[in-house]
Amino acid sequence: MAEELLVPITSDVDVVSARQKGRELAAEAGFSSGDQTVIAAAISEIARNILMYAKRGEIALRTVMNGDLDGVIIVARDQGPGIPDVARALQDGYSTSGGLGLGLPGARRLMDDFDVVSIPGKGTTVTMKKWRRRHA
Amino acid sequence: MEVPILKQGLYLIASIQSALTDADLSALREALIERVGKYRARGVIVDVTALDVMDSFAVRTLRDIAHMARLRGAETVIVGIQPEVAFAMVQLGLTLKGVSTALDLEEGLAYLDRQGQERLERVRGRVTRG
Secondary structure (H helix, E strand, O other): OOOOEEEEEOOHHHHHHHHHHHHHHHHHOOOOHHHHHHHHHHHHHHHHHHHHHHOOEEEEEEEEEEOOEEEEEEEEEEOOOOOOOHHHHOOOOOOOOOOOOOHHHHHHHHOOEEEEEEEOOOEEEEEEEEEEEOOO | OOOOEEEEOOEEEEEOOOOOOHHHHHHHHHHHHHHHHHOOOOEEEEEOOOOOOOOHHHHHHHHHHHHHHHHOOOEEEEEOOOHHHHHHHHHHOOOOOOOEEEOOHHHHHHHHHHHHHHHHHHHHHHHHHO
């Protein structure tokens, strides 16, 4: 298993760098260029969420194997204000930042597994995974 | 990274060369809107062929450019959205509603020419009728 890649998110330049690293990792894991784009777009959305709501945080990227599946796991962590109502934040069009409200729900649609753990006042962790069937 | 903006006749062509940060995208919006007035441009083409990802911020900025340029009297066409990018945009729920798009630069120029022609014909029609 590849080691974890850690990308600190403190400015909009880091958003670009996180999605580029995610794309590279997805390519290494054998994802099609379409899936690489999907993964990069999802990373872009959650990285921007970190900047907007928590100002700083980090994104950890790694590849994983599960039976005959290869995957990438992306974990976005911040120590920001947290999300008071996660269910609501996952609804389309709901935004407290004046954005489009597509960040979280959009990223969830792009990925296979999507999990948000948020503690108000402590921070938010978004874990998302994308899988592909390994060809023998 | 600054996006070069070329003036060609009545049109401005912004040709994105590499990945852009949010700040780069906002700077492009400001520069284009300013130059529409400076060069009295009637059309704006934003070539996004080199963009390998379009997220919600990029789409919102492109939409803002198109709407702001229209308020300043110029039509905008976004050209060169790659197939994978289009796929991811649809999955994300991102649309460019109210914004014209074309396959590539050539089609974008042809579209603006047609728009200009139609505008001319409308004006002529009014003159003859009046």
